[in-house]
Amino acid sequence: MRRLMFLIPLVLFLGLAGWFGVRLKQIDRGDTPDRLPSVMIDKPVPAFDLPPLVDGQPGVASAGLADGKVRLVNFWASWCAPCRSEHSILMRLAGQGVDIRGIDYKDKAADGQAILARDGNPYAAVARDESGRTAIDFGVYGVPETYVIDRQGRIRYRQVGPITPQDLQNRILPLINELSK
């Protein structure tokens, strides 16, 4: 027993190295330490009714989110740089027929409208949350954040930060497909 004591540091090292390896793999798949769990998961979307941003499109209200369709709710702003990098992914998703509702967070209406006119509007409807109170009700930390809403209007997934192609392939699209069955 005593003779094997010298192996203890080796065993500790191997254990630690193994754990680091597991975490590296998880982070590779997008499970980073800053991915904070949301307490809103599996809960119905908070009650809200926000006015439209764009002429000719309706606003976004919680009542309309429980009509049997799976949707994304995307919090964004014209002043938010990561939102711009996410924009092309949203456009592609909208092109594939995914229903995305946008909420323009603490933004000037003219700025939000201008950027959608310039870059394209991926949203089936987009609303203004000028006070940011609806975002707080969702538990938003900062834009962009995206929520997957199921047929019953419950929040099933939260994406913190811009949607990356990996997040889309590994998490969001599989979840949308599963919920749409």
Add this chain to the structure above:
Amino acid sequence: MRRVLFTLVLAATLLSGPLARAVQPDEMLSDPAMEARARAISKDLRCLVCQNQSIDDSDAPLARDLRLLLRERLVKGDTDAQAVAFLTDRYGDYVLLRPPVRPATYLLWFGPFALLVVGGGILLWRGRRGSAGAEALAPPLTAEEKAHLAMLMRDEDEGKGRP
């Protein structure tokens, strides 16, 4: 004169530190007692943007929104606990800078003390075994060993003169 001026400036700088706060005058409630409650609560709430500051310290816009929201809740008649629960319902325990004591956080709260007990135990155990084992591990030399040792010592002494 310069020295006095320097001292005064330095003192003013040092003393103004605690006065520089994120809380803006326009956010404050007119009722000082309620404002004091809001300040006390917001010191224990995490700013979710900066994550290591309280919303009382943070200049982030979200922190300001949360401060205003908290004050609104208090004015509406919420108790301190209700106002805090309003935020944990949305942001989870993560908004609390002082995590609640519950089974999931036992390790966090009591882990260091458990480590202290384990470490102290090991030290005590080793210490006791060390002092008790000193004699047990080294029994007195037999006559034969003593003779052998004496011989070795003699050899050593004789060897000293050699090159």
